[in-house]
Every structure is written in C-alpha cells, then in structure tokens.
Ligand SMILES: [Fe+2]
C-alpha cells in the first residue's frame with residue numbers, strides 16, 4: 001500500500017515524514033519523589049497518576065495487538081514506524097510500572113484497581129473475542145487496531161499538553177516525574193500517526209473502515225473518561241496521606257484545571273470531533289518540533305543517548 005493510501009502526505013507534514021521513531025532506553029530514579037509530587041495538589045497529582053494505572057497494561061496490550069497485525073503490513077516504511085512504535089510503547093509500559101512500585105512503597109497499593117485494567121486488556125480485549133462471541137478473527141483484530149488508534153488520539157493530545165504545561169513547573173512539580181511525563185508525552189507526539197496509519201493500512205475497505213473508526217472512538221472516549229474518574233477516586237480514597245480528607249470531586253478537578261495543572265475539558269473533548277472528520281490525520285496533532293526539542297534536553301533521554309550522565313546534570 002502506498003503512502004497516500006495510508007493517509008500520509010509528506011507535503012502536509014514535512015516533519016512527520018522521514019522522522020525516525022525509535023525507543024530511548026531511559027531510566028528514572030524515584031527515591032526522592034514524594035507521594036504528592038505536585039506539592040499541595042493531591043487532586044492534580046492523582047488525576048495525572050491515573051496514567052500509571054492504565055498505561056502498563058494498556059501499552060503492553062498495544063504491543064501485543066501490533067505483533068498480531070505485523071504479518072498484514074506490506075509497506076516497508078509503515079513497518080519501520082510500527083516497530084519503532086512497539087519499542088517505544090514497551091518502554092513506556094515498563095517505566096510507568098516502576099512508578100506503581102514506588103506508590104506501593106509509599107503505602108498506596110494500586111493492585112485492586114489495576115486488576116480490573118488487566119482484565120479489560122487481557123481478557124475483554126484479548127487475542128480472542130470475549131465470551132465466545134463468534135467474531136471473525138480478522139474483524140476482531142481490526143476492531144482492536146481501531147481502539148489503539150482511538151486511544152493514541154488522546155495520548156498525542158495529552159503528550160502535547162504536558163510538554164507546554166508550564167504551570168506544573170511553577171507549582172514545583174517533582175523534576176523526575178515531569179521528565180517521565182514529558183519524555184513519554186514527546187514520544188507520543190513523535191509517533192502520533194503510527195497507530196492511525198496502521199489501522200488505515202489493515203482496516204479493510206471503506207466505508208466499513210471509516211465507520212469502525214467512528215464506532216471505536218465513540219466507545220473509547222467514554223470508557224477512558226470513566227476509567228480516569230474511577231482511577232482518580234481510587235487513588236485519592238487510598239492515599240495514606242489524605243486520611244479523612246475529602247474525596248475526588250469535580251470542583252477540585254476544575255480548580256486544578258483553572259491553575260493549568262490539568263488539561264481543560266475543551267482540549268480533551270475537541271479531540272473527538274476532530275478524529276471523526278473523514279479527512280482526519282493525526283499528523284495535525286500537537287507540535288513535533290516541541291517534542292523533539294524536549295527530547296534533546298530531557299535528562300532521561302540524554303542519559304539514555306549517552307550524551308551526558310545524570311550525575312553531571314545535578
Ligand atoms: Fe506510550
């Protein structure tokens with residue numbers, strides 16, 4: 001399949017074409033990171049912490065689904081991007097899982113929540129349709145590829161947001177956590193088109209392919225919102241430093257949004273109608289330049305590149 005059939009037009013996105021996607025073997029030292037890594041902002045801290053609950057299982061699942069679909073890829077350019085994407089997502093998954101260990105060390109056990117997330121990705125969205133539903137294997141794979149593309153729409157939006165969320169720096173957010181979020185966010189912007197291109201390539205003919213893109217986003221957006229609210233409520237309820245304090249509330253959430261510590265509802269919500277446009281392509285999302293600039297200065301990414309050790313930065 002050629003580049004235009006994938007929806008990639010180098011004239012529209014000179015930055016996207018030819019930009020190599022490759023994992024950076026980063027590591028983070030969590031020993032100094034406090035539980036409330038945005039000081040005095042438990043709601044913003046835990047709303048962002050939901051990423052650590054969802055991503056280890058979610059991104060591991062992306063890699064599995066893509067591995068299943070690899071034999072369907074006959075475009076060498078896409079294949080290269082897909083392999084880079086898989087390497088990046090596998091690394092993200094592992095690094096977020098380390099944060100869960102760090103939360104557990106601070107007496108915040110996330111197991112009862114993440115077990116549900118594991119069930120969602122491993123059983124409900126596993127290799128075979130759940131409950132013996134007689135869905136042809138090829139269709140089931142296409143459906144899951146479309147779900148990955150829909151989720152990646154939000155990871156690109158969140159990635160771009162965190163790269164420019166200066167309020168987090170002003171609020172004194174922990175530098176290691178900010179680096180994790182921005183390294184990850186930058187790689188999300190870097191590979192923002194890959195899951196979409198993969199879906200377009202493997203998703204069969206239109207109009208069914210386009211209809212499936214709409215349907216899966218219509219399911220993915222509310223499920224993600226629900227998982228997020230549930231996750232934030234879980235973390236706040238089980239936070240040992242908040243014993244007896246108020247639970248997760250929309251009012252506190254919106255207060256953090258007003259301070260610029262969380263993305264606005266409009267930033268998140270507008271990603272959906274954009275994705276619904278027939279001519280849509282994620283190369284329009286965010287700023288690849290900002291992402292690449294961040295990766296050039298990220299302590300973890302630089303250490304991974306061997307440019308400079310962390311000790312030298314301190
Ligand atoms: Fe990721």
Ligand SMILES: [Fe+2]
Pocket residue numbers: 089152155187188191
């Ligand atoms: Fe991603």
